[in-house]
Amino acid sequence: MSKKPTGAETISEALMRQNEEETVSEDEEPRACGVCGDQAKGYHFNALTCEGCKGFFRRAIKRSTQLRCPFLNKCSITKNNRRSCQACRLRKCQAIGMRKEMVMSEKEVLERRIRIKKKKMLDTPIQLSSQQKETIQELLCGHRRTFDSAFSSFSGFRPMDRIILSVSEYNQPTREPFNPLTNCPTNICTKTSKSATGPRTSSCANFLSSSSFCGSFEKQKNREGEEVTKSIIFTALPHLTDLTTYMIQDIISFSKSLQDFRSLTMGDQIALLKGATFEIMQIRFNMVFNAKTNIWECGHITYCIDDAVRAGFQPLLLEPLFKFHHTLRTLGLQEEEYVLMQAMSLFSPDRSGVQQHSVIDELQENLALTLKTWIDCKRTGPEKHLLYPKVVACLTEMRTMTEEYSKQVLQIQDIQPDDISPLILEVVSRNPCDDF
Incomplete structure (x- = not known):
């Protein structure tokens, strides 16, 4: 209904009122379909039609057979009889301007639906599903029960020996095997710290640039009082063996706390x-790595890369490993992202000896999607778009180090067999065994 103008109404108000009245009258006026006279819902394929004629025109254009009128091609098309003659109905559709080139093909319809779906997904805030939240919570609980960054449960270990008692200079040939019983680099060992437990960081680069083992001889006296040499070459090996064994036991406990892991066969x-123990161990060590000081701060004990050299490990492993810890630490990962990394490493379907490939592949894919969704939900800033691929790159880089780690452990075991624990040997062994 129109409003009556008042004496106080201004010209602009009167014009606005008239525009509103015209708009209302236009909206209220029913619009008829140009084909059958039914109520039109809008312009379809370049003509004002109802929904029924719109659908009919689309189907008629796509059909392969030609429509024929059973009468004289002069049928009157109304709302009530529009289904009686398809040929005349199509002819009237074309007569009012409906264009067949505006009808999309099945491929175009599918592409349009995908675009609409993507737009809705972009417009809808990304959220973690209830299942993804449960997965993260299970991983966090298992991780916190089996990893203490203060290493308060790590006790009863053999002490760290950083003192070098006897050394001799050597030059390691390129193709000849190195004999640590007779060769040790003086430029490294002579610079050892006086403290048997304190960390040293000043010579980390020197250690990594060398291509040698480092160790010592321990001098003892026999019954006649003569000085004899005991072949303890890798002085830090006993302590690091105890530390590694402790870490492996916790990783086994972490794995067994996961329902998906327990559901797999024992093999x-x-x-x-x-396949994953070395990788998970490094991920956990990264959580206590100080990239500024190059120190692994494991509670009351701290370690540097020199200690790994004194345990017998060589630059072929230590150089990429040291770089890996710096790269991963600079990403500033949250605890949830660390535990998802561990789980992705654990559930790798391409490990040697795996039988249930499809099951494990699906588990890893779900974990990867959970990690990506977590980053999209919880992270802010432009750098979040590169975080997920960087995490995946770190996981891939570790895969290349696992085999070298196993190789070097077996080399160390050949030289100093009494100090490598059976659990470590089982991890690096290629033979299937159920000692775990």
Whole structure:
């Protein structure tokens, strides 16, 4: 209904009122379909039609057979009889301007639906599903029960020996095997710290640039009082063996706390653990790594890369490993992202000896999607778009180090067999075994 003008109404108000009245009258006026006279819902394929004629025109254009009128091609098309003659109905559709080139093909319809779906997804805030939240919570609980960054449960270990008692200079040939019983670099060992427990960081670069083992001879006296040399070459090996064994036991406990892991066969559980233990151990060590001081701060004990050299490990492993810890630490990962990394490493379907490939592949894919969704939900800033691929790159880089780690452990075991624990040997062994 129109409003009556008042004496106080201004010209602009009167014009606005008239525009509103015209708009209302236009909206209220029913619009008829140009084909059948039914109520039109809008312009379809370049003509004002109802929904029924719109659908009819689309189907008629796509059909392969030609429509024919059973009468004289002069049928009157109304709302009530529009289905009686398809040929005349199509002819009238074309007569009012409906264009067949505006009808999309099945491929175009599918592409349009995908675009609409993507737009809705972009417009809808990304959220973690209830299942993804449960997965993260399970991983966090298992991780916190099996990893103490203060290493308060790490006790009863053999002490760290950083003192070098006897050394001799050597030059390691390129193709000749190195004999640590007779060769040790004086430029490294003579610079050892006086403290048997304190960390040293000043010579980390020197250690990594060398291509040698480092160790010592321990001098003892026999019954006649003569000085004899005991072949303890890798002085830090006993302590680091105890530390590694402690870490492996916790990683096994972490894995067994996961329902998806327990649901696998025992053979696959062993295969996954043997393949992932080194990687998960490094991920956990990264959580206590100080990139500024190059120190692993494990509670009351601290370690540097020199200690790994004194345990017998060589630059072929230590150089990429040291770089890996710096790269991963600079990403500033949250605890949830660390535990998802561990789980992605654990559930790797391409480990040697794995049988349930499809099951484990699906588990890893779900974990990867959970990590990406977590980053999209919880992270802010432009750098979040590169975080997920960087995490995946770190996981890939570790895969290249696992085999070298196993190789070097077996080399160390050949030289100093009494100090490598059976659990470590089981991890690096290629033979299937259920000692776990």
